[in-house]
Amino acid sequence: MAIVLILGATSDIGAAIAKKFASQKFDVLLTARKPEQLKPLESDIRIRYGVEVHSLGFDALQYDIHASFFNSLPVKPDVSICVFGLLEDEEAAFDDWSLAEKMIQTNYTGAVSILNVIAKYYLLQKKGTIIGISSVAGDRGRASKLIYASAKAAFTTYLSGLRNKCFKDQVQVMTVQPGFVYTKMTENQALPKALTSTPAEVADIIYVAYKKKKNIIYVKWFWRYIMLIIKNIPEFQFKKMKL
Ligand SMILES: NC(=O)c1ccc[n+]([C@@H]2O[C@H](COP(=O)([O-])OP(=O)(O)OC[C@H]3O[C@@H](n4cnc5c(N)ncnc54)[C@H](OP(=O)(O)O)[C@@H]3O)[C@@H](O)[C@H]2O)c1
Incomplete structure (x- = not known):
């Protein structure tokens, strides 16, 4: 399994991703800062799909215990999916460095810290898959997403x-x-309804893409095409736009 x-x-x-993988008979390790909040999801998945599920504590900002967190997992995952992220009010974060710093650390530093640990393990095993949830916001910086978008771009x-x-060690990384x-x-x-997905749609698309490597x-x-157009707007024009 x-x-x-x-x-x-x-x-x-x-x-939604946890449910999708469980429906395909994956056992699931759920993590959150407050793992007790995962209990309803844990039992729902167990009852619905009959797979093993564990809920564990994990904080993206506690870099110094990321290695011990991964080493102490009850079983090692074949697929690790980095979903956590943080979007604060951008105007507030422009004024208050502690908010901006938290957004940068959650969306970038914390993700790099834990994924480095997991990637080192997978490289030794010569197998494993890492999936990172970034954002189209990172494709081009703009005023309304100043800090969030730049942290996602870095991710x-x-x-x-x-x-x-x-790549050469057969470890798959999907963005x-x-x-x-x-x-x-x-x-x-x-x-806008036409441009917006549900979490279940995102999970289905991720699972199919994972299978197709x-x-x-x-x-x-x-x-992809919306962002291609946005990326190709000349900077002299883009800087005047309200986006
Ligand atoms: N919604 C969108 O339109 C959209 C678009 C593009 C990309 N994304 C990305 O998709 C991912 C999931 O977002 P969502 O829309 O599902 O948002 P969400 O429901 O607000 O989820 C954010 C998650 O991040 C976790 N988190 C925040 N700080 C953390 C920390 N220090 N340590 C561990 N976990 C932490 C939260 O956990 P707690 O329960 O502990 O707070 C929560 O599980 C994010 O990376 C987001 O940037 C979302």
Whole structure:
């Protein structure tokens, strides 16, 4: 039986991914800062899919215990999915360095810290899959997502480098670039229905892409072309736009 590790399983996308992999008979390791919050999801998955599920404590910002967290896992995962992320109010974060720093650390530093540990293990095993949930926001910096987008851009670049580092040792690294998704993170935003996915759709697309050993996926597919257009707007014009 294969095992999947979900880092950030209290997130709507993380919970949907956990269910999708469980439906394909993966045992599941769920993690969150407050693992007791995972108990309803844990029993739901166990009852619905009949697989083994564990809930564990994990904080992306506790870098110094990331190695001991991974070493002490009850079983080692075949697939590790980094879902956690943080989007604060950007204007507040522009004023308050502690908010900006937390966004950078959660979306980038924390992810790099734990994925380095996992990648080292997979490289020794010469197998394993790492999936990182980044964002289309990281494809081009803009005023309304100043800190979040730059941290996600750094994460996307890290995943690209990690894929390059791990390829020769049969370790798969997949970057997921979601556009808009209906979750707690976006509940206060008015999202355009035609461009927005549900967490279950994101999970289905990730699972199919994982099976096909894809490198980079956009969710949904048309975001690749939306971002291509946005990336190609000349800077002299882009800097005047309100985005
Ligand atoms: N929703 C969108 O439109 C969208 C678009 C593109 C990309 N994404 C990305 O998709 C991923 C999932 O987001 P979501 O929309 O499902 O948002 P969400 O429901 O707000 O989930 C955010 C998750 O991050 C976790 N988290 C925050 N700080 C953490 C820390 N220090 N240590 C461990 N976990 C921490 C939260 O855990 P707690 O329960 O402990 O707070 C929660 O599980 C994120 O990486 C996000 O950037 C989302």
